[in-house]
Amino acid sequence: MLDTSLSPLPPVVHGAGDPMLPVKTRIVDRKQETADTFTIELEFENGSEFTFAPGQFNMLYTFGTGEVPISISGTPGTSKNIVHTIRDVGVVTSALSGLNVGDKVGLRGPFGTYWPIESCKGKDIVIAAGGIGLAPIRPVIRHVMENRDDYGRFIILYGARTPEDILYPEELGQYKSNLDVEVWVTVDRADRSWRGHVGVITTMITGAGFEPEKVAAFVCGPEIMMHFVIMNMNRLGVTNDQIYVSMERNMQCAIGRCGHCQWGTEFVCKDGPVYRFDKVEHLFNIRQL
Amino acid sequence: MELRPRSFAGQLKADQLNSLIDALLDQGYRVIAPVKRDAAITLAEIRTSESLPQGWGDEQQPGSFRLTDRGDTEYFGFAVGAGSFKQYLFPSRRKLLDIDRHDMSMTKVEDTEKPLAFLGARACDLDAIAIQDRVFMGSDFVDPFYAKRRNECIIIAVNCHRPSSTCFCTDAGKGPECRSGFDVALTEVGVDDDHRFLVETGSEKGTALVNNLDLEATTEADDAARQEIIDRAVAAMQPALPDTDIPALLKAATESPRWESIAERCLNCANCTLSCPTCFCSGIEDVTDLDGTHAERWQTWSSCFTMDHSYIHGGSIRRIGASRYRQWLTHKMSFWVDQFGMSGCTGCGRCVTWCPVGIDIREELRGFAGDALEATTNEEATA
Numbered sequence: 047m048l049d050t051s052l053s054p055l056p057p058v059v060h061g062a063g064d065p066m067l068p069v070k071t072r073i074v075d076r077k078q079e080t081a082d083t084f085t086i087e088l089e090f091e092n093g094s095e096f097t098f099a100p101g102q103f104n105m106l107y108t109f110g111t112g113e114v115p116i117s118i119s120g121t122p123g124t125s126k127n128i129v130h131t132i133r134d135v136g137v138v139t140s141a142l143s144g145l146n147v148g149d150k151v152g153l154r155g156p157f158g159t160y161w162p163i164e165s166c167k168g169k170d171i172v173i174a175a176g177g178i179g180l181a182p183i184r185p186v187i188r189h190v191m192e193n194r195d196d197y198g199r200f201i202i203l204y205g206a207r208t209p210e211d212i213l214y215p216e217e218l219g220q221y222k223s224n225l226d227v228e229v230w231v232t233v234d235r236a237d238r239s240w241r242g243h244v245g246v247i248t249t250m251i252t253g254a255g256f257e258p259e260k261v262a263a264f265v266c267g268p269e270i271m272m273h274f275v276i277m278n279m280n281r282l283g284v285t286n287d288q289i290y291v292s293m294e295r296n297m298q299c300a301i302g303r304c305g306h307c308q309w310g311t312e313f314v315c316k317d318g319p320v321y322r323f324d325k326v327e328h329l330f331n332i333r334q335l
Numbered sequence: 336m337e338l339r340p341r342s343f344a345g346q347l348k349a350d351q352l353n354s355l356i357d358a359l360l361d362q363g364y365r366v367i368a369p370v371k372r373d374a375a376i377t378l379a380e381i382r383t384s385e386s387l388p389q390g391w392g393d394e395q396q397p398g399s400f401r402l403t404d405r406g407d408t409e410y411f412g413f414a415v416g417a418g419s420f421k422q423y424l425f426p427s428r429r430k431l432l433d434i435d436r437h438d439m440s441m442t443k444v445e446d447t448e449k450p451l452a453f454l455g456a457r458a459c460d461l462d463a464i465a466i467q468d469r470v471f472m473g474s475d476f477v478d479p480f481y482a483k484r485r486n487e488c489i490i491i492a493v494n495c496h497r498p499s500s501t502c503f504c505t506d507a508g509k510g511p512e513c514r515s516g517f518d519v520a521l522t523e524v525g526v527d528d529d530h531r532f533l534v535e536t537g538s539e540k541g542t543a544l545v546n547n548l549d550l551e552a553t554t555e556a557d558d559a560a561r562q563e564i565i566d567r568a569v570a571a572m573q574p575a576l577p578d579t580d581i582p583a584l585l586k587a588a589t590e591s592p593r594w595e596s597i598a599e600r601c602l603n604c605a606n607c608t609l610s611c612p613t614c615f616c617s618g619i620e621d622v623t624d625l626d627g628t629h630a631e632r633w634q635t636w637s638s639c640f641t642m643d644h645s646y647i648h649g650g651s652i653r654r655i656g657a658s659r660y661r662q663w664l665t666h667k668m669s670f671w672v673d674q675f676g677m678s679g680c681t682g683c684g685r686c687v688t689w690c691p692v693g694i695d696i697r698e699e700l701r702g703f704a705g706d707a708l709e710a711t712t713n714e715e716a717t718a
Contacts, residue, residue: 065476066431070439109436110623110630135648150439296647298619301476305616306637306644308666311673332589334658 065301068107068152071128076147079131080211083178084143085119088128088151097124099160100185101292101320105300106130107152111141115297115315117182118156122163122189128153131181131213157300159320161186161264161290169262170199172284174275176247176267180204180213182292182319183266191221199256201228205247205271209233209240247271251278258283265323266292273330276323286324293318293326310335342535343557344542345550347521349530352384352410355491356454358547364452364489367423369416375400376416378423381454388413395499395684398693409526411455414499415683419612420453420460424484425467425636427609431619432632446480450487456517457495458510459502459683463612464490465516469675470615489540492517496564496571499684503575503697507682511568519545522561533557575682575697577704582669582678588703589661597699598656600692605638607686607694608663613679616644639663664696 071088078084090096100122107113114136120129134143145151163186171190175183190197202221206212212231222229230250232243243250247267261284265272272291279289295307295314302316310329312318329335347355359366360382370379371388381387392403393413405412433442453460464485471481492513504510513520518541521532534550536542577584588594608614618637623630637644639662645652653659671679680696687695 064443064479067441067443070441109434109439110621110627112621113619139648152439152441294647295652296645299617302474303470303476303478303615304618304637305639306618308639308662308670311670313674334653334655335589335662 065154066299068105068113068154071151071153073145073147073149073151074127076145079213082135083131083133083211083213085129085131086142086145086151087120088130088153089126090128090153091150093126095124095126096128096156098122098128098156098185100163100189101160101182102156102158103182103297103300103319104128104130104153104155104157105297106138106142107154108138108141108145109150109152112138113152113154113298114138114142115157115300117292117319119181119184120188121192122185131178131184133178154300157315159318161292161320162262162322163189166262167196169197170201170256170260171197172201172203172256172261172263172279174203174247174251174263174265174267174272176205176271177207177211178213179267179271179292183264184214184217186264187221191224191227194224194226198260199228200226201230201256203230203232203247203250203275205232205234205267207234209237246274248274248278251275251282256282261288263289265289269293269330286327287322289323290320291323291326291330292320343553344519344534344536344545345548346553346557347532347534347548347550349408349410349523349525349532351549352387352532354548355544356382356384358544359452359454359489359491362544363449365449366452366454367420368454369411369413371402374402376402376413378416378418378420384410387411387455392497393499395501395688396693397501397687397695398690400688407527408530409523411493411495411521411523412497412526414495414497414502415457415459415685417610417685417689419463419610419683419685420456421463421467421612421614423451423453424464424481424488425471425615425617427636428633429480430631430633434630434632436628436630446483448484450489451484452489452491454491454493456490456492456513457504457683458492458513459495459504459508459681460612461490461492461513461516462504462508462510462681463683466613466675466677466679466681467615469677470613473675489518489544490516491541492520494520494522494561494564494568496523496568498568498571499688501684501687501695502572502682503684504682505569505572506574506576506697507678507680510682511572512565517541522564524557524560524564533561577701579704579707581700582672584700584703584707585665585669587707589665591703591706593699593702593706594657594661597660597694600694601640601656601660602692603640603656603659604691605640606689606691608638608640609636610685610689611667612681612683612685613667614638618643639666664699668696668700 070091075087103117105113116130119131236244297307297315298304300315302313307314368381387410394401430444471478495511517537520535616637620633642651667679
């Protein structure tokens with residue numbers, strides 16, 4: 047049985063005991079991933095270490111512009127580096143995009159529930175990610191790759207809009223070079239350079255060939271994509287208590303108080319963002335909830 | 336209703352009400368009480384009982400609030416106004432941080448206000464404060480601003496005996512009798528004749544306060560006088576909510592066409608969420624000065640009736656009015672129970688009175704209950 051409780055980790059409060067107080071970090075590395083997506087690595091100015099579980103997020107603050115919730119994309123555990131892959135889609139993410147190595151970023155976190163990699167030991171791990179949804183799930187991939195003996199089959203399904211939008215292409219290539227890891231990539235719209243899969247991610251699920259009862263599936267992407275992935279998984283015999291999803295909502299406080307992230311009974315910032323799907327199935331298909 | 340013997344701390348003659356207010360001022364409190372302003376009853380800081388709306392009453396209907404000049408000596412002869420004590424414990428706008436561009440140093444803005452005394456809180460107000468206590472102080476993350484103000488404040492409640500037509504605290508809340516959550520509770524009796532306040536205490540803080548006052552002893556007849564006030568309030572309120580499991584009713588009604596019919600009337604003005612004494616949503620605003628060297632973070636109330644409330648990149652989750660109204664009512668009466676173990680509604684009626692088009696949540700809930708009953712009957716008929 048998979049674990050039934052995805053309770054949030056005990057809160058780690060860096061801001062002198064106040065979860066609403068951003069702590070100063072400095073950008074130590076920046077990489078442009080695609081036309082609109084970039085990765086920054088942060089370190090606390092005071093040199094402290096940062097611990098997170100895969101799937102958790104931080105609130106990142108840029109001076110005078112505001113704060114955004116951004117999932118953490120580095121290797122889970124404790125380290126000095128805090129890695130965020132961000133798509134430039136709004137005012138704050140655009141401001142973050144304009145920052146360079148040495149610039150300061152305020153950070154609150156980590157917040158939220160996490161992909162249950164520990165309790166999924168021994169399982170066949172199926173990752174299904176769409177677009178920037180690969181970023182919150184990369185910590186799981188890295189963890190499984192570093193602890194390969196703990197897991198069964200490992201299947202990564204990834205869909206991007208175009209070949210140019212494929213995130214972490216080198217890293218995906220490295221994983222694919224392992225003979226016991228399956229990496230399947232598809233694009234919505236191909237160009238002349240692309241000779242791989244074209245079409246939605248669900249078209250690859252049937253070809254993936256896993257043993258349904260052994261699967262733990264981690265799904266992250268647009269809700270419509272998650273909907274069809276889950277439908278296909280179900281069709282192959284994977285039940286909803288084997289599937290985990292990560293939800294996205296407006297988050298301003300990240301501690302379940304500002305109310306913006308409400309999704310029915312849930313405060314996605316603290317009860318989520320990662321949910322075992324059978325727990326939230328009844329909310330998932332209600333439009334505009 | 337059975338008459339419970341009261342242990343009154345004593346009684347305060349109505350012309351001595353200022354001695355209570357003075358005692359609060361002497362102890363350093365800002366006294367917040369009902370006043371007559373802008374043709375309505377609202378809350379404001381007062382320094383004397385002369386600021387209270389003595390002799391004034393209110394007539395409230397869905398979408399309507401009218402003051403009535405009774406001309407008697409009663410100080411608290413009305414239900415509740417537009418404002419609630421929420422605005423003092425959880426201000427509509429407050430600065431959280433000052434931030435310098437130079438080194439991005441952040442300075443928290445400390446609360447320097449004097450402790451608050453709430454005079455004239457009704458049972459529904461006490462209920463609302465207890466609900467917000469759960470929201471702001473009941474989780475791992477206690478809101479330090481709220482907790483400070485809340486722990487420092489003193490509550491002088493007054494039993495209500497003139498509920499308005501929009502009141503339904505007997506159905507939704509724990510009123511109209513002030514049973515807990517106060518430091519001192521007053522019952523105003525003998526208006527125009529033997530005008531006085533029967534005084535009860537609910538905490539050590541309250542006892543210490545009234546010990547400083549020149550209280551007179553009560554008589555056995557005062558138990559009945561107090562009960563009469565409560566009974567009058569109970570009798571003035573009609574059963575308003577459907578006799579059913581409302582949280583379950585609303586959860587089953589997420590796809591009901593009734594939301595659309597409400598949305599056709601709803602202006603999305605957010606008045607209900609602003610006047611509601613338990614609505615707690617807030618947003619954070621970041622501003623900079625003109626030369627860009629100094630930034631501030633502000634917390635402001637926000638409302639689930641705005642498109643902004645559920646905005647994520649690419650658009651809002653709740654794009655149509657029906658989904659926003661569904662969020663407000665279902666959260667208040669149903670999801671709130673899952674989140675906090677209690678309903679978010681006190682039955683104060685503010686959302687009914689201050690709705691500019693007079694949407695009455697009691698009527699809407701009865702509508703949903705009627706739909707459910709009809710559906711069950713039809714099913715049985717088919718079977």
